[in-house]
Amino acid sequence: MSPVALTLFGSLFILLILNVPIAVSLALSSVVTLFIFDIPLSIFPFTMYTATAKFTLLAIPFFILAGTIMEKSGISKRLINFANLVVGHLKGGLAIVTVLTSCFFAAISGSGPATVAALGNMLVPAMEESGYDKGMSAALLSASGAIGIIIPPSIAFVVYGVVAQVSIGKLFIAGIIPGLLFGLTLIVASLIVSRKYNIKQTGAATGKQLRKAFVEAIWGIMTPVIILGGIYGGIFTPTEAAGVAVFYGLIVGLFIYRDLKPKAVPSLLVESSVSSAVVMLIVAAASLFAWIITTQGIARDLADVLLSITSNKYGILMIINIILLIAGCFIDAVSAYYILMPIFLPILNIVGIDLLHFGVVMTVNLAIGQITPPVGVNLYVACGIADIGINRISKSIVPFLVASLVALLLVTYLPILSLGLPALMGM
Template sequence: MSGTTIWLFGSFFLFLCLNMPIAVALGLSAALTLLLFDLPIQSLPGTMVSAMTGFTLLAIPFFFLAGLIMDRAGISRRLVALAEKLSGHYTGGMAIVAVISACFFAAIAGSGPATMAAVGAILIPAMVKAGYRKDMAAGLLATAGGIGIIIPPSIAYIVYGVVAEASIAKLFIAGIVPGLLVGALLALTGYIIAKKENIPTQPKASLRELLQALLDATWGLLAPVIILGGIYSGIFTPTESAVVAVFYGLFVGLFVYKEITLRDLPKILLESSKSTAMVMLIIAAASTFAWLITVEGIAEDLAKALMSIASDKYTMLLMINLILLLAGMFVDAISAFYIFLPIFLPIIDQMQIDPVHFGVMMTINLAIGLVTPPVGMDLYVACGLAKLSLKEISIGVIPFIIAALVALLIVTYVPQISLWLPNLMGMK
């Protein structure tokens, strides 16, 4: 292993241990490596700027904005109410409601933390009131929030598509079945826990109540149909779909549900700008880190080292999963794509692993990272909503992490789960 590799990764993990923000740790370790090894430091600004100016990445701020608008418009609350009427009366009904609601909102927001915040704020108190343990409710919602980056539209797929030069539309449709599989296993786990702990069921909704909830949620249910339908029919691109989602959310919030006023818009814009700025700063810093990994031959050396350990595809996929699970404890999904894809892409190309299948597998892996301490973002959002310590929620989240890991293994070794739907639609 070269001195450049040791210094680059060593300084990065040192900065993380010093509790520096991930973007700062990435950018600073790359800059110091350039300086210490007499590499072209003047390439730093250009690399950072070019990484942030791609047309495809415009989808990120618009999906952030769309998610916030649709939450403020009352769409998430109505989707939760519909899910409760549909399944609240079954054993583990509220746990099933949580997963269904997360899937609904994931098909709108494209972000794990956004899904967690929108659905968790409503459902964690409701689940506790229904008899669920607070740590179990928060753990379930934190893990279900990760579905936000698995089910399309997903900011994670956009970043993966940009870095790996893969079809974002194909990634979107490939994520549908795996996302539903993760949701089904989380709901099953919630059902088992509810049955074991004898948690009471909710009263069954009447047909009239069910129809009323369906009517109230219609505009929310139409959102993913319009967004994804427009992409798959070729009416607009994934980037343009994010803009459509913003205007659709504004229309519903201002003129249909009337829960947003023009006075609310500056606050919504400011909040989405903060989220966008954080992500774009990570992309800028991570792109420099990734550029250095590539031009210095670090990616090639690490890829060769991995292939010397695991010569067959199945062992390699297991090893990659273990690396990503460990990385997910310390870095966010976007950083992980930029750090690890330059290393993994030559491997999957040589082993003839479909890049779309690999993208879905990697995204599920990093969704699990959203709920693994010490850096799991969804875990901290859930802690804040449930007013629990990290230690308390870490106990409640364990069964759901296990369920997500089972889904990850299935998706990893049965690629048709990801590729069946794109192949059925004849996508190339």
């Protein structure tokens, strides 16, 4: 490995070990490398600005704001109520409800931690009251929340689309079936785990109850329909769709459900601005890191190393999966796209792996990273909600981690799961 690569990755690793925030770690390691190897420091502000000054990235703050509004507008509790009436009476029904509502809310928020935060205060206590172990409940919610970056609209897909120059609209469609498959494997795992608990079962809902719950939840169910329908109907772009989602959420929260009060809107704007600033700071810092990887020949050297191991497409995918799973334990999805895509892109082009398919594979990998210690962000959000330690949830997450890996293998080696729906839609 070259001295530049050793300095860049070595300093980053040390900073991460010291628990320095990822954005600061990326920026500091990049600046140190620029300074030591006499690369003009003027590239620092220029690269960070050009990385963030992109129209497409406007979708990120809008989707974050939309998710925050949906969380506070009462949509989540109505989705949970509807799902509970549909399948809650089944054996292990509340576990199924957790996964189903996570899929619904994922199609609203586009974020894993946001999905866990929005649903956790209702689902974890309900599961515990029904006889589920608290650690298992929090672990299932964490794993289900990871669907948030796979099912559209996904903030992760927006970033990947910008980095890899792939259509964000196609990525959204490509993520639907893999996201549902991810949820299905979690349902199977939860039903197996639930067998050792004495679960209380509720009676089946009447037709009248189901109709009433559906009518109340329809505004939340319609959110992804409006967003995706507008994109693929040619009415608006993914970035404009994010803005539409914000206004739709405000109308539902303020005037239809009326759970969102006008005086709460300013605090929602502040909360969303802080979250957006964190993401965009990571984008800016990671872009400088990626610039050094590309211009200093590090990406080419690392690509050559991987290709020297094997040039078989399936072998390359397995090696990349392992790298991504390890990376997901330490860095977030946004950083991973910017750091690793310059390395992977030449390899993908040489061995003939479709970038749309790979975008889904990489995103599923990084979704799993949200539930793997030590930096699994979903785990920490769920720990705070359930008031348990990271050790307890780390043990409980194992069966759901195994289920997630099964989904990853299927998505990796069955490209039709990602490419079939876009092809069917003529994309």
